[in-house]
Amino acid sequence: MKPSFQAAAFASLVSLCGAVFATEYSAPEALVAPSSFKGVHGLAVDKQGRLLAGSVVGNSIYQVDIDSGETSVFIGPDQGQADDIAIGPKGEMAWTGFYAGQLLIRDNDDAPIRVVATDLPGMNSLDFNDETGQLYASQVFLGDALWEIDPTGSEAPRLIAKDLGGFNGFEVGSDGWLYGPLWLKGEVVRINPADGQIQTVATGFGTPAAANFDSKGNLYAIDTLSGLLKRINLSSGETTNIAQLSSSLDNLAIDSQDRIFVSNMADNSIQEVNPATGKVRLITGGKLAVPAGLALTEDGADLYVADVFAFRKVDTTSGEVTDLRRAHGSDAEYPISVGLGKERLLLTSFSTGTLHVIDRQDNKTLHMIHGLKAPSGAVELSNGDIVVSEMESGKLLRLSGGSLDQQQVLSEGLQGPVQMILGHDGMIYLTEIAGFLTRVDPATGKLERLVSDLQLPEGLSETADGKFVVAESAAHRLLLVDPATGTKSVLASELPIGFPAGPGMPPTGIPTGVAVAADGTIFFSSDIDNGLYRLQPE
The missing domain is CATH 2.120.10.30 (TolB, C-terminal domain)
Structure with missing residues (x-):
């Protein structure tokens, strides 16, 4: 948030x-x-294996070296105000401008930045459907809605659903549904982007902030209130604690090796978690x-x-x-x-x-x-x-x-x-x-x-x-x-x-x-x- x-x-x-x-x-x-960022939020690992992190107050997207923790500005002010970042099927990068109420896209590092949606305050999370290229984004805190966004910007956003309860850091599943947390309701849900139908996946969270899939189809979620990283059984809805982190968690990303990266806004930190052992390694952070x-x-x-x-x-x-x-x-x-x-x-x-x-x-x-x-x-x-x-x-x-x-x-x-x-x-x-x-x-x-x-x-x-x-x-x-x-x-x-x-x-x-x-x-x-x-x- x-x-x-x-x-x-x-x-x-x-x-x-x-x-x-x-x-x-x-x-x-x-x-x-000193430390990097000014509160760190959305995370993504791109096709080149680069770990990218967004900071709304910092008004920038940063590149973070996973091994050394060295941080550099990837896209700076004013176009870098990213609450969340998503990588498309062709390697394109999209991100949400939270206060600006925009969604921006860059097709590659050398391409110009395009604004494809405007006037949507509180643009928060977003993700691509890797099979179809469809792009979805949510408003949270300054709004409460889920949209399909035309990646070309030629058509107006399509409203999927509203008054959801804060559909925060979400991801498109292999079935085409959107899986993510309802921040204000303590649940992880899935939403059908065709008609806005909502189904509960798991309950019992204090303040769930984000959910992501690994390469095997396992769903992981973070609870910012408790500081827990959890794995969710999609069949039963049962959760398993993977790692105890600090509160103020904001987002997570999982790379091709199934390494889990978690951001913490209060510590300016990004941590790597091994989902098999629960071992936690600090990549970068501050006091x-x-x-x-x-x-x-x-x-x-x-x-x-x-x-x-x-x-x-x-x-x-x-x-x-x-x-x-x-x-x-x-x-x-x-x-x-x-x-x-x-x-x-x-x-x-x-x-x-x-x-x-x-x-x-x-x-x-x-x-x-x-x-x-x-x-x-x-x-x-x-x-x-x-x-x-x-x-x-x-x-x-x-x-x-x-x-x-x-x-x-x-x-x-x-x-x-x-x-x-x-x-x-x-x-x-x-x-x-x-x-x-x-x-x-x-x-x-x-x-x-x-x-x-x-x-x-x-x-x-x-x-x-x-x-x-x-x-x-x-x-x-x-x-x-x-x-x-x-x-x-x-x-x-x-x-x-x-x-x-x-x-x-x-x-x-x-x-x-x-x-x-x-x-x-x-x-x-x-x-x-x-x-x-x-x-x-x-």
């Missing part, structure tokens, strides 16, 4: 090597190592998925990371990463920002319109507030009220009451609020897409723009002496801003931040997070290579 960014509400690489930094700071150091917003504990010992496909904590000394929540293995809803209250953690997701309030002591969910308009940040006031910034509406909302069900507009007229913090002086500070560092009085809602002409400012953190570090993502640098004078100075430039937003994403794409410790150490997240970095004062 992918976050359903509210695209209609928004107008729509640099290497760390050679980074330039102020003399009072050390060069950026990776606290958590973080898509690090965005950061919050530093009062003692500076830990960083909370809104990691989109997970919520995590990082030890600032060792770089050790602890999972607090994983997508589809918990109640996490694609967190993009994290705020630190006295006793609560405040996660926001502009993709699902959610404020998720968590108890800091026992990690239990206290509140899940839905229906917000692309919330981009949250802060806790001294009386326990929570202020949420809405990127879509340009408003700050004040939530109060025991269930946070009392809502009032604190301030409005903001031009794309991104990151928001509570200052040492009790004032609210935030960055705006339009290029502002802004202060808002939480008592009156009075709005004052302190600095302008910033180049897509995102992450924001206050230093011990009342200045602000701002991640200026469009310029790939960190600035130090004095709110009293408005003066700006560059702390570090040519940083691995500022990955361009893909189709359907807000202008920020994945916002860069920033946190500053009491000793002046600066931490920032990278939306280029998915690492977590620190700059230490000399």
Whole structure:
């Protein structure tokens, strides 16, 4: 599953090597190592034996060396936004543009890319019938339908069925039926593409994500909730556990040698599973998925990371990463920002319109507030009220009451609020897409723009002496801003931040997070290579 960014509400690489930094700071150091992808989803093995992987947020299709794990961009932005990939009988490659609502095809490596279907938001899974060349594709999450697509693009898609329950990663069987999971119903089914007839194949899944056949006709499926890879007996519907993996599984592919490859969106990983022995080998992976917003504990010992496909904590000394929540293995809803209250953690997701309030002591969910308009940040006031910034509406909302069900507009007229913090002086500070560092009085809602002409400012953190570090993502640098004078100075430039937003994403794409410790150490997240970095004062 992918976050359903509210695209209609928004107008729509640099290497760390050679980074330039102020003399009072050390060069950026990776606290958590970079990794490939930005969440990894659809997998396919083509006629040449190449393992291909799609990343929706990464807006690219990657080629992965099965032996070494080396990864390279195969088709990049903006045409590479692939949720799933399928190889046709003639070696053609097709893929789904999830947010773009497109299905794209390339007949071979040297052929041009053709868009053969449009205006189908949530294009998710697809597969060819190897005997007939027919192509099928499903909408999931932003739609719920199954289509036959003309590979030439000359005829309009034919609707096979709708309101299925999320027909996710499917494959055409030897009988011509389509076999795959119903994400929302916990079942694996088969669908007759001629008339849309549905038959249950197997039940008992938490959240089934994909199903594929091997060369012998065995059907395998993954359960993203439990992290299990299972084999399904087509005659009885009984399932056999093949391998225990981690939750947040997304897709699988099986090659001509019947090796099974499984993607995990929370770990940026692809694993190879031997179906005979259940042995698992990591091909490539990372400790973080898509690090965005950061919050530093009062003692500076830990960083909370809104990691989109997970919520995590990082030890600032060792770089050790602890999972607090994983997508589809918990109640996490694609967190993009994290705020630190006295006793609560405040996660926001502009993709699902959610404020998720968590108890800091026992990690239990206290509140899940839905229906917000692309919330981009949250802060806790001294009386326990929570202020949420809405990127879509340009408003700050004040939530109060025991269930946070009392809502009032604190301030409005903001031009794309991104990151928001509570200052040492009790004032609210935030960055705006339009290029502002802004202060808002939480008592009156009075709005004052302190600095302008910033180049897509995102992450924001206050230093011990009342200045602000701002991640200026469009310029790939960190600035130090004095709110009293408005003066700006560059702390570090040519940083691995500022990955361009893909189709359907807000202008920020994945916002860069920033946190500053009491000793002046600066931490920032990278939306280029998915690492977590620190700059230490000399």
